[in-house]
Amino acid sequence: MNKFIDLRSDTVTRPTPAMRQAMFEAEVGDDVFGEDPTVNTLQEKVAGLLRKEAALFVPSGTMANQISIKSHTQPGDEVIIESSSHSYNFEGGAGAALSGIQFHCLKGARGILDPSQIEEAIRPDDHHFPVTKLVCLENTHNRGGGTIYPLEKMAEIYRIAQSKGLFVHLDGARLWNASIATGIHPHEYAQWADSVSVCLSKGLGAPIGSLVAGTKSFIHRVHRFRKMFGGGMRQVGLMAAAGIYALDHHLERLKEDHQNAKRLAVGLKELKGISIEPKHVETNIVIFDITETGMTGAQVAEATKKEGILIHAFSKTQIRLVTHLDVSDGDIEEALKAFEKIFGKKR
Numbered sequence: 001m002n003k004f005i006d007l008r009s010d011t012v013t014r015p016t017p018a019m020r021q022a023m024f025e026a027e028v029g030d031d032v033f034g035e036d037p038t039v040n041t042l043q044e045k046v047a048g049l050l051r052k053e054a055a056l057f058v059p060s061g062t063m064a065n066q067i068s069i070k071s072h073t074q075p076g077d078e079v080i081i082e083s084s085s086h087s088y089n090f091e092g093g094a095g096a097a098l099s100g101i102q103f104h105c106l107k108g109a110r111g112i113l114d115p116s117q118i119e120e121a122i123r124p125d126d127h128h129f130p131v132t133k134l135v136c137l138e139n140t141h142n143r144g145g146g147t148i149y150p151l152e153k154m155a156e157i158y159r160i161a162q163s164k165g166l167f168v169h170l171d172g173a174r175l176w177n178a179s180i181a182t183g184i185h186p187h188e189y190a191q192w193a194d195s196v197s198v199c200l201s202k203g204l205g206a207p208i209g210s211l212v213a214g215t216k217s218f219i220h221r222v223h224r225f226r227k228m229f230g231g232g233m234r235q236v237g238l239m240a241a242a243g244i245y246a247l248d249h250h251l252e253r254l255k256e257d258h259q260n261a262k263r264l265a266v267g268l269k270e271l272k273g274i275s276i277e278p279k280h281v282e283t284n285i286v287i288f289d290i291t292e293t294g295m296t297g298a299q300v301a302e303a304t305k306k307e308g309i310l311i312h313a314f315s316k317t318q319i320r321l322v323t324h325l326d327v328s329d330g331d332i333e334e335a336l337k338a339f340e341k342i343f344g345k346k347r
């Protein structure tokens with residue numbers, strides 16, 4: 001048993017006994033031959049949820065995003081993206097290394113771009129410029145603090161992209177959180193993107209796995225790149241079974257994570273030197289500023305660790321906390337007590 005309350009990420013969850021049982025019982029086959037029935041069921045289920053023609057199971061969110069980018073572009077193309085997005089910052093430079101694209105970064109408001117910013121960033125058809133080919137969006141936005149992309153903005157961005165002949169890829173690693181928080185069905189978000197990646201290994205609590213969804217011909221192309229990049233897996237129905245279990249049992253409970261995140265934000269706001277706006281906490285991610293505490297992020301992480309709480313220091317001045325399946329409301333109260341011990345209450 002992990003003795004720490006681990007708020008570093010929602011990726012740290014361990015499969016529950018019931019999920020392990022589902023994995024144990026999974027029917028499997030060789031998925032590189034397309035013969036794993038559990039993988040096929042998961043792919044159909046996710047394609048159905050997102051109302052796309054097809055979906056493909058891949059090992060990670062990073063692979064899901066990068067093979068999508070690769071499938072939409074040619075080397076030298078430009079991809080419009082928000083400057084703090086995951087695909088630009090935290091995927092090892094894969095866009096440049098694997099697809100030969102260049103990113104055109106735009107600064108969003110807590111990760112959310114205005115459609116007019118995208119419209120302005122699209123290059124004219126002139127031989128001096130790279131060809132703008134793709135727009136990447138992230139919903140919820142991780143670095144933005146779990147921010148939800150408003151549906152109308154996504155619709156407007158898609159309209160602009162279509163009118164200029166561009167594709168839209170949605171990094172929906174936490175699209176489930178956006179959907180549970182708003183009551184907007186995942187397919188309503190997915191309709192405003194040509195391709196969507198979703199993760200099973202974050203809030204949903206599966207040990208591994210993401211999917212890419214899109215048209216049949218797009219998924220055919222993505223499948224080739226999954227193979228090329230070494231992502232073809234064999235009896236991986238064991239993992240797909242965990243994903244199916246997660247979709248059937250762990251979706252609705254995301255609202256508990258959202259309540260816990262809000263509780264953290266409200267409690268943190270009472271503490272000395274901490275700057276946070278609880279109304280900005282829309283899902284399961286809490287980001288706060290510690291400049292006024294006089295401590296660095298690394299120092300805070302060390303201090304909370306001594307109290308049994310693991311956190312992620314984004315930078316010298318910013319901390320991120322993520323709530324998830326393995327964190328109870330009691331754990332949140334304990335974490336708040338530890339933060340109070342470190343920072344003290346505001347007077």
Ligand code: TLP
Nearest residue numbers: 009011060061062063086090142171173
């Ligand atoms: N995010 C992880 C870390 O990589 C930072 C986290 O702890 O939040 N898109 C988004 C929006 C993500 O947040 C992540 C992972 C990914 C893609 C990549 O997924 P994996 O880790 O499965 O490659």
